[in-house]
Amino acid sequence: MNTQPDIQVVIEYLEDPENEQHKLALDKWLQQDAGHLDIFLEMRALWQGDVLPAISSYNTTRQWEQLETQLDAPQPLTVAPSTVTPVKKISPRYWWAAAAILLLVAGYTIFHQPAYLVKQTAQKQDSLLLPDGSMVYLNAHTSIRYPREFKTRHITIEKGEAFFDVAQKPDAPFSVNTDKVAIQVLGTSFNVKDDGRAVKVFVQTGKVSAAFKGSDNKVTLTPGVEAALATANQKIETRRPQKNNNILAWKTRQLVFEDSPLTAVAAALENCYHVEVVIRNEQLADKKLIASFRNLPLEEVLDIMEKTLQINISHKNDLVEIY
Structure with a gap:
């Protein structure tokens, strides 16, 4: 302003x-x-x-x-006299x-400075160093809000996905809130994604507690564990994804597929490249891909997939079709 x-x-x-x-x-x-x-x-x-x-x-x-x-x-129209205007003292x-x-x-x-600051991303990713030394990595189409005075280490994810590398301060807990889920940590690194249907929390290091606001329904997560908190029915599901799970591919820009079905490949491509991937031929859903891609543009990835799996792929605007 x-x-x-x-x-x-x-x-x-x-x-x-x-x-x-x-x-x-x-x-x-x-x-x-x-x-x-x-x-x-x-x-x-x-x-x-x-x-x-x-x-x-x-x-x-x-x-x-x-x-x-x-x-x-x-105002009434007045005609100014044709005289030299004196210099006004x-x-x-x-x-x-x-x-x-x-x-x-x-x-x-x-x-009148705003009490909270907002960080937003559009088509590209971005990162933010917080006053306490913690780092936040924002995926595209993400918005977060945090206090200007960062004495209480609190972040709100208004939409999107963010990865947190939290500076350890045992006397100052770090919290992340979405619309319906509250997450508490002391010092760790973890990923939070709010897709509107569920809040997904994946812990890379440390320990994280995630709970529905106003409820005792919560879960404690350790490294390598992901929780999906469904906002509609407050159901919590946890899983331990495979080592190469591509959950953080949007941040690392590295995709690894080890005998992965095409449905899993499609989901990873959607999250990493922000496109919609549709498998038009259901018989292709179980086709397996073994490949790794490091910081490649989407067109190159799709071209390699076509040749490796001998399938047809079309890409127009934000839609990828596999048939």
């Missing part, structure tokens, strides 16, 4: 509120952010020498309606008000 207004625009309007150009400039700035109205009201009170009320005491809706009416009010009050407004805006910027 841009909370640093153009001081000159605001002051020009306050000096000459009937000037149409000043009205337009102020209106444009007010439309940029909803928070600008609060700043303007405080500036106007300072300018007029009023005692500043708390922001919460403003009837923002009524003030906005009144200001819109004032800005939209037509700036009064000491102007400088006092400007200085007061600058202090006001600086204070607003400092004390």
